[in-house]
Amino acid sequence: MNVAVVLYTSDLRLHDHPPLRAALSSCDRVVPLFVRDRAVEAAPGFDAPNRRAFLADCLADLDSGLRERGGRLVVRSGDAVAEVAALVRETDADEVHMSAGVSAYAHAREERLRRALEAEGRRLYVHDAVITAVAPGAVRPAGSDHFSVFTPYFRRWTDLPLRPVTAAPRALHVPDAIGSEPLPARTAVSGVSPGLAAGGEVEARRLLANWLRSGITRYEDVHDDLAGDATSRLSPHLHFGTLSPTEAVHRARAAGGPGAEAFVRQLCWRDFHHQVLAARPGAAAEDYRTRQDHWRTGPAAEEETAAWKEGRTGYPVVDAAMRQLRHEGWMHNRGRLIAASFLAKTLYVDWRTGARHFLDLLVDGDLANNQLNWQWVAGTGTDTRPNRVLNPVRQALRYDPEGRYVHRWVPELAGLAAPRVHEPWRLEGAERARYDYPGPVVELADGRDRFRQGREGS
Known part of the structure; x- marks a missing residue:
């Protein structure tokens, strides 16, 4: 019996999940893992109650979907690399699959994990175009590692064929006796905004279906109408990965029309920013183009x-x-x-x-x-x-x-x-x-x- 670990990060879904699909194709048993990474939790902004509450929704929904298919979500806490390596040893897993990130920390985590696994004769597979519709490095201008202006990026991005959408698995098998921490609970988070929306893949897919059915046709004309509130409201689900951006682009293009084109353009803006940050990780805290500002203080x-x-x-x-x-x-x-x-x-x-x-x-x-x-x-x-x-x-x-x-x-x-x-x-x-x-x-x-x-x- 061979085993693979799928490390979930910002891709908390079952539909159109290439790492999960690849693991199921190569191994008899798969362990879906989410690590409450101490380094991430210590980062500025992580304590935001709204995102922690939404994350709890997403993990509960993911675990429910896995259980319907014979599996479950394993949750651990600590250093992500150490926890994955420990689980690999515990299950004698041959390989680990995960989605590619774009931040400096994500890149460092992938490299650390690759070295740790290779030292024990295991392999890490990092899959592109899971968190974004187009991988950050897939579209590059001549003489540079990324596009710094949106319009030429959009032209090239539009011409690039997207990978096919993969279906959610029908079944998966998790080895017995693997310990897991309890899932975090939304109700345990204090300070949550009273109007915070629900998280999870089921909710994401419901919103997308409703949007494609009744919202997208007028999007080009009304997306800036503040009172009309005629946007998709899908951004939290794209952030947590409960909705695949690749699937969203495919389905919007299938719907057709000016509204769909305008919506796809906004999805491209998301990819554009990810490719900028992947190439210039320092832009998360430093001016991308300094203007020598003398910001007011006091x-x-x-x-x-x-x-x-x-x-x-x-x-x-x-x-x-x-x-x-x-x-x-x-x-x-x-x-x-x-x-x-x-x-x-x-x-x-x-x-x-x-x-x-x-x-x-x-x-x-x-x-x-x-x-x-x-x-x-x-x-x-x-x-x-x-x-x-x-x-x-x-x-x-x-x-x-x-x-x-x-x-x-x-x-x-x-x-x-x-x-x-x-x-x-x-x-x-x-x-x-x-x-x-x-x-x-x-x-x-x-x-x-x-x-x-x-x-x-x-």
Whole structure:
């Protein structure tokens, strides 16, 4: 009897899982393993309650799916390499299969694990295009190891054939008497956002089916409508791997139409950021393209940042986005752009401050997408217009023209109609006194001036 171990990381599913499929093809017994990696748990942002609660959902769902097929999920805690190596010795496994990661830590973990297994005569198989639709290194421009501009990447990415989608296994057999820790429980996590969505592959596939049936056709026209909330809501499932990005692309293309094309383009943005981070791991914490910024610090900047985090900046659309984040552990993408631009370019506070706050709350807090989207907005990343500033009032008038998004999340302004709801500081006298809402933390013109002066170094 030969045995393989499948190490689950950010790929918590049974459908379209090449490492699991390869292990089942080569071995009689397979041990699905998830390691609560101490190094990962010690990393900044890991303690985010929303992601820990969602992860608990995902692991419970994965274990349930495995048990329906005659298997189960084995959970261990400790150093990932040490735990895998110990399980290999315990089961006399011949090989280990896992999905390729893109972060510096993921690369180091793969190399450490490869060396540890080879020292004992075992093999490690690392599978590409599992966490992303296209492997990070599969598309490269001449003379560089990665694309730094999205549009040419998108053209090449679109022309690349995707691997076929693999079915979920019908059955698998796990060797007897393998010990496992209890699955983590969502109910044991405190501080979870009250509106946090459910995790797990079953929920991911339900959302995808509903999206393809009734949401995707209008996506091109309404994806920026803040109040319409017409996005797929699939980002947490793509982050945890309960949904295959490859399958999502295949099924969206099969649906066809402008909405599907726009949705696939967003999936490509996700791959784009992963290939940037794979090539430049330091971009998780350092400027991808430095602008020699003189970010504001000190008491005034700290007070404004606190107001931004609390949704009390005096700019209703910014505050609505930040309150949605706190309540749901998720934020509309247009809201993310507006809120991030306000912090980095109107308040002129270091993008890393905002990125960390997002990671503390976002259930889809993906290192590649979060950090590089923040850098794009801050002008230190891949944006070809690094000094653009999003005016929150103009953005609100364009993407929340009736004020419904603001009314939903800033109820103290519920009686104020658009367009005035987007500029409540213009109210006077008794009418202004009716609304318990703060004035702007900064005038937009002043914010724009200090951003330009700071970036120019004057």
